[in-house]
Amino acid sequence: MVATGRPSATAAPTTTTPPKVSIAKRIGLGGGLLLALGALAVLAFFSIALGSRSITIGTVFDAFFDPSAISPDLTVIRDMRVPRTLLAIAVGAALALGGTLLQGVARNPLADPGVMGINAGAALAIVTAIMLIGVQSAGGYVWFAFIGAGISTVLVYGLAATGREGATPVKLALAGAAVTAVFSSVTSAVVLANVDALNEMRFWQVGALSGRFMPVFWQLAPFLIAGSALALFAGRPLNTLALGDDVARALGQPVALTRSILFAIIAVLCGAATAAAGPIAFLGLMVPHIARFICGPDYRWILPYSALLGPVLLLACDITGRVVTAPGELQVGVVIGIVGAPAFIALARFRRLVQL
C-alpha cells in the first residue's frame, strides 16, 4: 500500500495481529521449535566432535568430564572447537534475528547486513584500525568493527529518517546503498595502499569462525545475547509495522520510535556478529525466509525460529567446511555461499518470497 501521507481512519482493519493461529497449528509450531532445538544440540555436538583433526568420541567426553586430563586433543576441543561452536551459535542467532528485524523494519525482502551498510562500516573501521593504530589481531579489531557497524547503521537510519515521512523502506534501501558505496570505496583506497590492511582484510572478508577463541567470544557475548533477547520480543511491533506505516499509525503505534528502537537492536546484533566472524553473507537474508516458510507471516513465531535456524545453518556449514577439505579447512563464509545460494534459489522458486 502506497503511503499517501494522509492517514485515514477508515483504513483501520479489525485485527491488530495476523489471523489467530489455531491450537493445533500452535502445537505444531511449538513442536517444530523443539525439533530445531534438538537439531542445534546435535550439530553443536558434531561441531565439537568433528574437525580436520580426528579425535575419538571417548576423548571428546574426557574434555568435559575429566577436567584434569591434558593432551593436544583436549586443547583442540576445549580451546578451539568449544569457543568456535559457542561463537557459531551466538553469531548465527544474531545474524538471523538481525536479518529478520531488518527485513521487517525495512519491509524489504532482500534486506540483510550487507545491504544496510553494516558490513561496509565494519570493514572500513577495521582497515582504519590496522592502518592508523597497527591493530593486527582478531581480538584487537573486534571493537573497531563493532563501532564501525554501529556508526554506519546509525548513519543509514539517520539519512533515511530525515524528511517529513521519516525512514520509509525506500529511503532506507537508498541510504544503505549510498553508505555502502562510500564506505566500500574508502576501504578499497586504503587496502590498495596498505599491504598489512590488505592481508588482514583478505581473511576477515571471507567470514570465518576459526582463529577466534574464547577472548573474542567473551568480548562480544554480552552484545550478542542481550541483542538476541531483545529481538525476540519484537514480534508484536513487527507484525504491526508489516501492515504499512499508515495502518500502524492508525493502530496507535509510534512508527518512527518503533523503527529507531528496532534499528538500535539491529545495530547491536549485526555489529557484534560481523565483528566476531566477518561479513557472513546470506545467513541474515536466507534464515528469515526459511522461518517465514515454516510458520507464516507472524513475527512472534518467525523470530524464535530464526534464532534457532540461524545457528543450525551456520554450524552445519562450518562443520562441512572443516570436514570436506581435511586436513585443511574451508571458511564458513565460503561454504555458506556455496550451499546457501542454490538453497535460497530453490526456496524462492518454491514460494513467493517477496510478500512482507
Place this chain on the structure above:
Amino acid sequence: MPEDPSGKVSLPLIVDRKTTPMRRRTVLSSLTALTAAALVLAGCGADAKDDASSAGGAWSYTAGDGKTYTADKTPTRIIAHAYAAKALMEFGIKPVGIYADGKVAEDVGLQGVDFTGIEILGEEWGKIDAEKAVTLAPDLIVADWWPAEGVYSGQEEGVEDSAKKLSELADVVGPAQGDSIVGVIEGYATLAKSLGADAAAIDSAKATFDEAVARFQAATAAKPNLTALAISPYDDVYAVAVPKYAPELLDFQKWGLKVIDPETPDPEFPYWESLSFENADKYQPDVLLFDDRNAPGGQEKLASQPIAANIKAYAAGAMTNWPAYWLHTYTDYTAQLDKLTTFIESADENTGE
C-alpha cells in the same frame, strides 16, 4: 507491497582488480614470485634471439636456459629483476632499471640495497612499465631462470603483456634456480665477471661465505639429532615448507641440519603442506623456522592459537626466522647463516620428538 524497493544485495566489498591476483598469490603460498609463478607450466618467454647475436663477439655468456648469448661489446645498460639487481650490485655491476615483485621498501630480500639512480619499472608481480623500459635503451635484461617453468622472472605465464614486451628490448639472461642458493650466487658471479666485475672482490666474498658455511656445519655436526621445521603460519593455515622446493632449506640439509620433509605436500601446490591449526602439532621438531617474509606476523599468528602450547619447540621458545626464497648474494647468505649458527649452537636437540 507496492512501495517496497527492490533492495540491492551488495557483494562483499573490495572485489577489485588488485585484491584478486594478490589474493591468489598469497593464498597459494606466500608472497614471492617464486611461489606465484610455480603453478604455471612451461611458458615460452625466452624466445632466444640467437639470430641477433653475432658469433665471436666481445661478450659471451651461457645462461641458465642453456643458450650462449653473445654481443659485440659488453652490455652496460642493464635492466634486472630486483633480486638479480641486488646480486649484480654486490659485485659492482649497477643496472639502469629494475622491476620487483612487490614494494621494494617492504621486501625483506631487498633490505640494505641502495637503488638511488636506478629506475624502478615495476613494484608489483606481473607488471613492468615497458614504455619507461624502452627509454632506458637496455642492452641486456637479467633475471633468474626457472627451469621447471622454462621462463625468466618477470616473464612467467600470467604476467601482463607489457611485462612480456620487456624481452623484446634485449636478450634476457641469468643463472638457473635450482637445488642450491650457492649455485645461483655463483651463476651471478660468473655473469658479473663477464660484465666486468672485479674477480678478486668476488673471491673474497666467497671466502667469507665459505667460512660461514664451515661454522654452520660445525654447529650442526655438534648437534646431529637437531630437527627443524620450516613454517609459514598465515590466515587459518599452518603451512609447512617442503625443502625440495626451497633451495636454502636444501642447503641447510646438505650442511647437516635435519630440516623435516613434510609427509604430504599439497597435491596441486607441492611447495607446502598446508595443515589446519587443529593439526599444527603434527610435526614436533626441536626448533621452528619461521618464513621471514612474514615476520613477525607468522609468530604472532601462531601465538594466537591455543595449540601453540602443544608444539614443544614453540612452548620452549626454540624458534627463529629462515630466509625464505629470496637469497641471492654471498653477503646476505653469510649474515643469515651466522645468525642460524648462533641459534643452533644454543638450541636443544631434545626439545621435540
